[in-house]
Amino acid sequence: MSAPTPDSLLDDDLLERLRARAAEYDRRNAFFTEDLADLGERGYLRALVPVDFGGLGWNLDEVVRAQMRLAGAAPATALGVNMHLVWTGVARVLHDRGDDSLDFVLREAADGEVFAFGISEAGNDLMLFGSGTVADPQRDGSVRYTGRKIFTSLSPAWTRLGVHGLDTRSDDAPKLVYGFIDREDPDVRVLDDWDTIGMRATQSRTTVLDGAVAAPDRVVRRLDPGPNPDPFVFAIFACFELFLSSVYAGLAARALDLAIESARARVSKKTGKPRSEDPDARRRIASAALALDAVPPQLLSLARDVRDGVDHGPFWFAKLSGVKVRTVQTAREVVERAVQVSGGGTYFAGDELGRLQRDVLAGVFHPSSEDAALTTIANAWLGPVTD
Structure with missing residues (x-):
């Protein structure tokens, strides 16, 4: 089968x-x-x-x-x-x-x-390239992690958590150490602190590591801090940006569908015609559709390039961070135009489009940020700024 x-x-x-x-x-x-x-x-x-x-x-x-x-x-x-x-x-x-x-x-x-992503830390704009979590290597080859990870989605359900931390003690220090810890570890605490305006069901709670252990065979990388050409780092960046962008592309497509449904169902008191014949509504829906139409082909093309091992050289990170920022920006624009077409009902709790309007706001908080993406893109095209 x-x-x-x-x-x-x-x-x-x-x-x-x-x-x-x-x-x-x-x-x-x-x-x-x-x-x-x-x-x-x-x-x-x-x-x-x-x-x-x-x-x-x-x-x-x-x-x-x-x-x-x-x-x-x-x-x-x-x-x-x-x-x-x-x-x-x-x-x-x-x-x-x-x-x-x-x-x-x-x-x-x-x-x-069930695997969860324990990389984000409050105030750590280095993301994959640095960490405020302490990674303490043990004599048996295991590593103990001490620190706080935020936005840990799947908090009620994960059984394995991929984390990173900084080793400053070993002879080859500093090194970023990546490993996986188990949910049953007594030195893992998951806080019940997720109460946000959107993406509420993710329950992306704070995870406190008080010396949680990654076994020797679950320590997967020791890398120099900062940008790194290791395929592991590339794979994280590629999968994170592509799959994340897909979520916001799908959200935007649903918002557009809801706007179209609303425009066809609502009738203007002024003209007696459905809103789908109103020039302003038509322009907003058309502009949303025009913007969104470009997103899925970009995501699918880049995903195939990763799959096929296409070499974009120094432009890979620029392309991946760029498609994330572009997708989220587009999704926010599409949702806003959908709300304008659908009207004040979207402002009430329980309205689906109103929920999408709250959910889409989360996109700006995921890496890469717009500032980080623009820096990456500028470095790819112009080279790094000299000291």
């Missing part, structure tokens, strides 16, 4: 169930427990795991299409699942290039483990 496609796995019936739950998750500030169970039962968490490891064997471009589709029904669910897909995506990119250092991620994901 052939593996399911994104359209067949995320069929219309499933998406309608997820959409029906999304408003209630948002209202209660609750985790998407039932959504995760449904997606897990269908094998979605194994999407990037090779078939011979027990997965679906999807490529990155298939996951991009799937995440756009999922986000159109439940953006917070898509964003939460995204972090698991990032780690399995990193493992898959490395595996396809002959690097088996993260094959355990693929095998454990096939067995039902």
Whole structure:
């Protein structure tokens, strides 16, 4: 039997169930427990795991299409699942290039483990290139991590957490050390501190590490701080930016659909005609559609380039950070125009488009920021600024 496609796995019936739950998750500030169970039962968490490891064997471009589709029904669910897909995506990119250092991620994901992304730290604008978390190597080869990780999506459900920290004690220090820790570690604390205006169901809570241990065989990289050409860093950046952008592209597509539905359903008291014949509404919908039309082809093209090992040289990070910023900016513009077409009803709690308006705001807080992306792009085209 052939593996399911994104359209067949995320069929219309499933998406309608997820959409029906999304408003209630948002209202209660609750985790998407039932959504995760449904997606897990269908094998979605194994999407990037090779078939011979027990997965679906999807490529990155298939996951991009799937995440756009999922986000159109439940953006917070898509964003939460995204972090698991990032780690399995990193493992898959490395595996396809002959690097088996993260094959355990693929095998454990096939067995039902749920991976979360423990990289973000308050005030750390270096992201992958630095850390305020202490990484303390032990004699047996394990590493103890002490620090705070924020925006840890999937907090109620993850079983494995990929983290990084800075080793300043070893002979070759400083080194950024990446490793994976288990949920059962007694030195892991997850705070119940997620109460935001949007993307509420992700439950991206703060995770406190009080010496949490990554076993020797779960310490996957020791890298120099700062930009690094290691394929591991590239794989994280590529999967994170592409899958994240897919969520906001899918959210924007749903907002556009809702605006079209509203324009056809609402009738002007002034003219007696549906809003779909109003020149202002038509212009707003057309401009939103024009802007959004360019996004999916860019995401799919870059995902295929990663899959196929295309060499964009020094422009890779510029392209990846650029597509994230461009996608989020476009999504915000599309949602704003959709709200203008749909009117004041979107301002009421419980309205789907009103929720999308809150959810899309989260996009600016994910790396890369606009400032960081522009710096990266300028360096790619002009070279770094000299001292």
